[in-house]
Amino acid sequence: MGPTASGKSHVAVAIARLLPVEIVSVDSAQVYRHMDIGTAKPGWRSLAVVPHHLINLIDPNECYSAAQFLDDALRAMGEITERGNIPLLAGGTMLYFKTLLDGLSPLPSANSSLRAAIEAKAGEKGWPRMHQELALLDPASAARIKPSDSQRIQRALEVCYLTDRPMSEILQKPKTVHFPYHVIRIGLIPADRAALHQRIARRFDEMLKLGLIDEVNAIRDKFYLNEGSPSMRCVGYRQMLMYLDKKIDAVTAREKALAATRQLAKRQLTWLRAMTGIREFDCIAENLTEQVCEHLLNAGLKAAMVS
Known part of the structure; x- marks a missing residue:
């Protein structure tokens, strides 16, 4: 390494x-x-x-x-x-x-269609606005992810949409x-x-x-x-x-x-x-x-x- x-x-x-x-x-x-x-x-x-x-x-x-x-x-x-x-x-x-x-951690697999939808929404509103949306759904994840970090914002939102649960909560489960x-x-x-x-x-x-x-x-x-x-x-x-x-x-x-x-x-x-x-x-x-x-x-x- x-x-x-x-x-x-x-x-x-x-x-x-x-x-x-x-x-x-x-x-x-x-x-x-x-x-x-x-x-x-x-x-x-x-x-x-x-x-x-x-x-x-x-x-x-x-x-x-x-x-x-x-x-x-x-x-x-x-x-x-x-x-x-x-x-x-x-x-x-x-x-x-x-x-x-x-x-x-038991996170769901990536969903290409959902990711494309998030990308399209970000294209209209910008990633800072997507970060604000994440802050409502998963405050703990939003606190550690920068508003400019599009990749991590996208993944955190994807997990929220797929599971109806905050990613931060799922990450606390035993691996x-x-x-x-x-x-x-x-x-x-x-x-x-x-x-x-x-x-x-x-x-x-x-x-x-x-x-x-x-x-x-x-x-x-x-x-x-x-x-x-x-x-x-x-x-x-x-x-x-x-x-x-x-x-x-x-x-x-x-x-x-x-x-x-x-x-x-x-x-x-x-x-x-x-x-x-x-x-x-x-x-x-x-x-x-x-x-x-x-x-x-x-x-x-x-x-x-x-x-």
Whole structure:
């Protein structure tokens, strides 16, 4: 686990050269097909070294939830263990990790027609007005959701409409947990936040050179996407879409993309610090992969002795 640009993919492939693992992606952006450059999907060299699962699952005009991830991940992990290999979960979507480890509240599945109706209503009235409506139906959820957070407002309203109950009330119910694995938790956390920000900038500039703008343009035209589309909420994509729509210039688009990516990293680190049992490694360290691999060998040996 770790923030964006912390080197998770590189370390995961290094582990695959040492142990019989298959990688399960824990990344809410890499589930989208055609979104390769901006999501930093593994290239053909990495795919040749080790199998990767839960990437390229849906098109950019479709939705994917934590509940779907839970089902897909457990199924993939079961198949990996049946082959005699070890599931290696690698990514930065902390909600997905939490869902796997702590279980999922009994919320209803997404309803596409209802979501479209909420989107249409928001188009007329604006999301702040939708937030006011949520405050009447579910004050507790409205208190923790910003009036500008359209995605969470939409989900909270959807749950209210489908269940006739506040989402906050349903979330208080006990969660069902089924995760029959011995877990070794590794967190790649920067000792120097400024160094991570520099790495983020270098990686984004490389994405631009590789053709990120053309990638966004192609999927926008093919799938009729806009800034409200779930896939376009991924950092980098929304800002490039704004540039293509001539709402901002190229310099501003880059600055906004970097700011959004730094904010994402900050949120990921906040999630990580709230989790327990994590062995932390400085993701900026030059010998990071050696440290992690040594730790895994020692942890595996201890687990074998206990069993």
